[in-house]
Amino acid sequence: MAKPSAPVQKNQTVSLAFEDLTHEGNGVGKIDGYPLFVPYALPGEEGDVKVVKVKKNFGFGKLLNRRQTSPERVEPPCDVYYKCGGCQLQHMGYDTQLTMKQNQVKNAMKKMAHLDHVPVHPTIGMKDPWRYRNKVQMPVGAKADGELITGFYQKRSHRIIEGMETCMIQDEENDRMVEAVRRIADRLNMTAYHEENDRGVLRHIMVRTGEETNDAMIVLVTRTQTLPHQDELIKELTETFPHVKSIVHNVNDRQTNVIFGKKTEIIWGDGYIYDKIGDITFAISPHSFYQVNPKQTKVLYEKAMEYARIKSTDTVVDAYCGIGTISLFLAQQAKQVYGVEVVSEAVHDAKENAKLNGITNAAFYVGEAEKIMPWWTAQGMRPDVIVVDPPRKGCDEQLLTAMAGMKPDRIVYVSCNPSTLARDLRILEDSGYDVQDVQPVDMFPQTMHVECVSHLTLKDKDV
Numbered sequence: 268m269a270k271p272s273a274p275v276q277k278n279q280t281v282s283l284a285f286e287d288l289t290h291e292g293n294g295v296g297k298i299d300g301y302p303l304f305v306p307y308a309l310p311g312e313e314g315d316v317k318v319v320k321v322k323k324n325f326g327f328g329k330l331l332n333r334r335q336t337s338p339e340r341v342e343p344p345c346d347v348y349y350k351c352g353g354c355q356l357q358h359m360g361y362d363t364q365l366t367m368k369q370n371q372v373k374n375a376m377k378k379m380a381h382l383d384h385v386p387v388h389p390t391i392g393m394k395d396p397w398r399y400r401n402k403v404q405m406p407v408g409a410k411a412d413g414e415l416i417t418g419f420y421q422k423r424s425h426r427i428i429e430g431m432e433t434c435m436i437q438d439e440e441n442d443r444m445v446e447a448v449r450r451i452a453d454r455l456n457m458t459a460y461h462e463e464n465d466r467g468v469l470r471h472i473m474v475r476t477g478e479e480t481n482d483a484m485i486v487l488v489t490r491t492q493t494l495p496h497q498d499e500l501i502k503e504l505t506e507t508f509p510h511v512k513s514i515v516h517n518v519n520d521r522q523t524n525v526i527f528g529k530k531t532e533i534i535w536g537d538g539y540i541y542d543k544i545g546d547i548t549f550a551i552s553p554h555s556f557y558q559v560n561p562k563q564t565k566v567l568y569e570k571a572m573e574y575a576r577i578k579s580t581d582t583v584v585d586a587y588c589g590i591g592t593i594s595l596f597l598a599q600q601a602k603q604v605y606g607v608e609v610v611s612e613a614v615h616d617a618k619e620n621a622k623l624n625g626i627t628n629a630a631f632y633v634g635e636a637e638k639i640m641p642w643w644t645a646q647g648m649r650p651d652v653i654v655v656d657p658p659r660k661g662c663d664e665q666l667l668t669a670m671a672g673m674k675p676d677r678i679v680y681v682s683c684n685p686s687t688l689a690r691d692l693r694i695l696e697d698s699g700y701d702v703q704d705v706q707p708v709d710m711f712p713q714t715m716h717v718e719c720v721s722h723l724t725l726k727d728k729d730v
């Protein structure tokens with residue numbers, strides 16, 4: 268008979284000493300070499316754990332008590348921290364969070380890419396790691412009596428946390444605007460969308476603000492084609508919040524947990540807001556990607572610029588360019604910048620942003636970077652520097668091939684996922700590049716997410 272591989276059973280209580288952390292911030296303790304992942308446990312701590320899930324090579328547990336407490340443990344300031352799915356690291360001191368993120372990147376580089384020799388610098392953190400988010404997307408629900416509520420979902424569920432008054436990583440004014448929309452919509456007897464039976468009206472409230480300008484945009488997502496009481500809503504919101512510059516109605520009539528639907532209508536204002544990073548002004552549309560932590564975005568882009576070492580004779584490609592944020596920084600120093608981005612609305616914004624800032628040496632193209640780059644190569648384009656900033660899934664292999672084929676002198680890789688970063692850096696290292704270093708930047712304090720910027724140089728310039 269085969270020996271059972273797990274030394275524990277579901278619902279069993281075990282005593283555990285924690286020695287490590289996963290990249291999700293769970294404590295890791297071992298029983299006969301079998302790891303149990305336990306939320307809210309820290310290395311150096313000991314306690315009783317109830318086994319809640321048993322898999323072949325690892326399991327999950329729930330911390331029942333602590334016999335030993337780590338000096339790194341802090342009291343989470345948020346009332347709903349242990350219920351909410353938003354933050355994972357509030358029980359850790361901020362310095363511990365930063366070290367954990369650096370280690371996470373080091374591990375990915377080592378284990379997934381065998382790039383042990385590449386220095387991973389200490390994570391650049393924030394002075395004040397709270398209230399940093401400039402965008403909130405809040406689901407709307409209802410109490411049993413129909414009263415509207417807003418709040419984030421409970422962990423691993425679509426149940427809204429009742430009584431959630433504020434979110435500690437959210438801009439305070441955004442919190443207040445969400446609350447005002449909820450109150451006004453409730454007074455106007457608007458109903459909340461119910462995912463199970465696909466009925467009701469209001470699904471999500473999104474608020475985005477410009478850090479420097481204080482401009483605000485409110486997006487209301489409904490199941491219905493019309494927004495009930497639209498005029499009253501606009502009147503009250505614009506009177507209460509004079510810095511609201513744009514109100515947008517989005518229709519999502521599908522039974523899905525995706526937030527936005529296809530139809531978007533600007534019901535008040537221009538349809539975009541402005542923000543400034545450094546000395547460049549950006550116009551931002553409702554669906555365009557814009558980094559959520561403006562202070563750290565500046566830090567990240569400055570690092571990217573430092574790594575890019577742009578000369579006034581350089582041609583630069585910015586792949587996955589969004590609304591042209593990095594491109595316009597590059598354009599201030601380069602001869603010519605070419606940006607490519609798949610969302611046409613973002614490319615439209617990028618072009619407008621270039622005009623807005625009087626930048627004439629940046630051109631933007633709509634398309635998949637992996638298709639456009641080989642085409643550019645065929646046209647004879649040979650950039651000196653390529654910057655990539657892909658989504659979590661990383662770069663398409665075709666794009667990595669095209670990039671190496673263009674033989675730029677330097678590559679700067681901005682990434683929000685250390686695993687795909689490590690995978691792609693390995694491929695680039697095998698295609699003629701030296702990975703010089705990786706700099707983690709904490710764009711998302713209190714959560715497990717970490718952003719990195721890495722820089723590579725061409726190995727043999729004469730080949």
Ligand code: SAH
Binds near residue numbers: 591
């Ligand atoms: N560099 C920008 C945006 C980075 S986010 C900034 O810092 O603001 C990643 C961007 O890649 C998003 O705007 C997304 O729409 C875009 N994108 C996703 N897949 C793509 C693809 N295959 N080709 C080009 N752009 C893509």
